[in-house]
Amino acid sequence: TKLRCHKLALMAASPFFEKMFTSGMKESNDSEVSMSFADAETIRSLVEYFYTGRIDINADNALDIASASDFLLLNNLKAQCENLLPSLVDFQNCFELRRFGKKFDIENLTSTARNFILKNFREVAKTDDFKEVSEDELIEVLSDDGLNAQNEDIVFEAVVRWVNADLEQRKPSFVKLAESIRFPFCSQEFLSTIIPSEPLM
Numbered sequence: 001t002k003l004r005c006h007k008l009a010l011m012a013a014s015p016f017f018e019k020m021f022t023s024g025m026k027e028s029n030d031s032e033v034s035m036s037f038a039d040a041e042t043i044r045s046l047v048e049y050f051y052t053g054r055i056d057i058n059a060d061n062a063l064d065i066a067s068a069s070d071f072l073l074l075n076n077l078k079a080q081c082e083n084l085l086p087s088l089v090d091f092q093n094c095f096e097l098r099r100f101g102k103k104f105d106i107e108n109l110t111s112t113a114r115n116f117i118l119k120n121f122r123e124v125a126k127t128d129d130f131k132e133v134s135e136d137e138l139i140e141v142l143s144d145d146g147l148n149a150q151n152e153d154i155v156f157e158a159v160v161r162w163v164n165a166d167l168e169q170r171k172p173s174f175v176k177l178a179e180s181i182r183f184p185f186c187s188q189e190f191l192s193t194i195i196p197s198e199p200l201m
Helices: 007-013 015-022 040-052 062-071 075-088 094-103 107-119 135-142 152-164 173-178 188-197
Strands: none
Touching: 007 015, 007 040, 040 062, 062 075, 062 094, 075 094, 075 107, 094 107, 135 152, 135 173, 152 173, 152 188
């Protein structure tokens, strides 16, 4: 996709473009500049925003707009995304949005997603998103004193479910994850029957 626009408009809107067109880079003399930091629709929306000051930030494009804003150093636009993103956290995307918040330094998104995971751990642990978390992410959650679980039975079941989602690769991680399980807080039934019969044990 090609978009016609003025270098002066881009420079006025974004410190990224100002540096590109004034630092002697080859782009300063080219009539075409390749932009690969976002998809065509996002870039089109941003160019329109540069000219009109208007942009529609919604649940479908907020992540794309936020990441592009970070790349182009558009702090005000990124701040608008930050106001919306925490409201999008749900059971299916909480880990993804927590990652996104960390990557782009969006503190209110990171903390909202973290608190959501801790508060709703039992339900979150049953989602597909949970199966894709990294070992370090899981240990960080399990080690948090704010983790809300009725008892450690739930935590043990979640760890087993995560390991079994990719048993060949994750089986060695079980020992490290088990260190974060507070076994004394498991129910008597779990301690006497379920845990001893679990193959990973």
